Amino acid sequence: MNESILSLRGVVAGYGAGDILKGVDLEVEAGSVTCLIGPNGAGKSTVLKVVSGLLRPREGTVVYKGEPVERRTARDRLLRGIVHVPQDRSLFPAMTVWDNLLMGGYALRDKREVRRRVDAAAEVFPICRERAHEHAGSLSGGEQKQVELARTLVLDPSIVLLDEPSIGLDPRSRARVFESIRAMAAQGRTVLLVEQNARSGLAASDWGAVLETGVVRLVDRGADLLTNPEVARLYLGGDRPALPTSGETAGADAVLTPAPSHPKETP
């Protein structure tokens, strides 16, 4: 792995009294696409919230560009180039598409620069100009996702945190989203992606990480994880694991056993 832009070390975080993340260690390579996969409840979205500042970790550090940021506010991290696109539709449905784009530059002071970036984002995603005066809520799921990605570009992020970007989209829209993700990486941006559709997510990613029960079990090249038989069995729709016997649990508690000597395994 080349230079890391983001490091999570021993991150423990959760809601209320419980811990969702139980000591997450993860390195994210600058300029790469990294996909987090794992069962429901493993803590994938929680990792993104910890990185963007929506959730403060109870323990551990989040180092971004060499500097600890875990105590900084979400706004502060945004201004440093960490942009989070949450899983639920993140647009403002009763605002126009253009106003949604302008909101992307809300935290920036130079409003002329904001307009320049909005224009540039609309060049990449033409739908923003075509439907500029329509309410964002009237767009289809795929169209809304394009506007979300365009709004992300307005912030000129160094790292983009995408939570389930393909959820609920038709195959064509999904393909468009993954194209856009690759395009972001080609522009030198880093993408940390959570994707329930593990096969598509890993195929679009340079790196993949498997998260189980709040701990990163395995990190490897996306292409290599796609051919890992155990990953395939658990997450890629390969041979399904045996049904749990009494006393066992499935789903979030299914544990992937990493090869002890795997070169890319996290510490």
Added chain:
Amino acid sequence: MHALIQGIILGILTAGVYALMASGQTLIFGIMKVVNLAQGAMVIFAAYLSYQLFASFGLDPFLAIPITTVVMFALGVAVEWCFLRPLRREDKAELSLLVTFAVALLLEGVMTVVWSTSVRSINTSYANSSWTIAGYQITLVRLWAFLLSLVALGVLYFILQRTGFGRAVRASVQNPESARLLGVRSEAISALGFGLGSATAAAAGSVYGLLYPFNSGSHYDLISRLLSIVLLGGLGSIGGAVIGAVIVSLSSAIVAATISPVWSEMTFFVVLLLVLIIRPRGLFGVASRGAI
């Protein structure tokens, strides 16, 4: 027929004033999900300020509005800062009812101490002037009040639709988490939004003082009307508040003019109940991710 049309004219002119008062109430709910039970007391407090500026300095209530607007804005920000911000997010919707009611009682106490409970009114030289057009009487004060309310609503609309602050307010109402992820400071928006909602009470208070006699206890009657209007229009919708105000004022004025003033007081409560039975969210009520 003459009485009916006169009632409609009166109802429309009064509606503008109620729309202004209710727009502040519904704006606060839209931003913070707080039902501000102190809005009526704020209007009466602004009416007292306007009264005092007129009594002490001879300042016309309409000209006093910029001063009272600044005071009411500051009061709103202070109330949000001191009493609402400390509430835990999960308890805010319920506890804010008690807190804002306590603020109303506090304001009532202050007004009673400063101005006593005697009924006051602002008697300008034009208070009883009126125009007669085609046999219909239009009171000058009500006409000015109506026009002022339209201007104030226009300013509010401009702020919400055309400024960065307004865009941030609307974004926070529609998707708070997403707004926060884009750098919107939700606490600042809440404070400024509460201040803006309270500031609408300034213009409304000046007008109220010109139109009606009032004392420190007048806010009870006022808040019941304001709540009826915002519930009728739908909590959180400014357009709904305007429509609600028109329905409330028109129905009351028409019944007063054609049947009896005795029945007019309860008319809009009957209309309210009917609307809520048919459409519990009000005419234009917003869901958790709605638009103001």
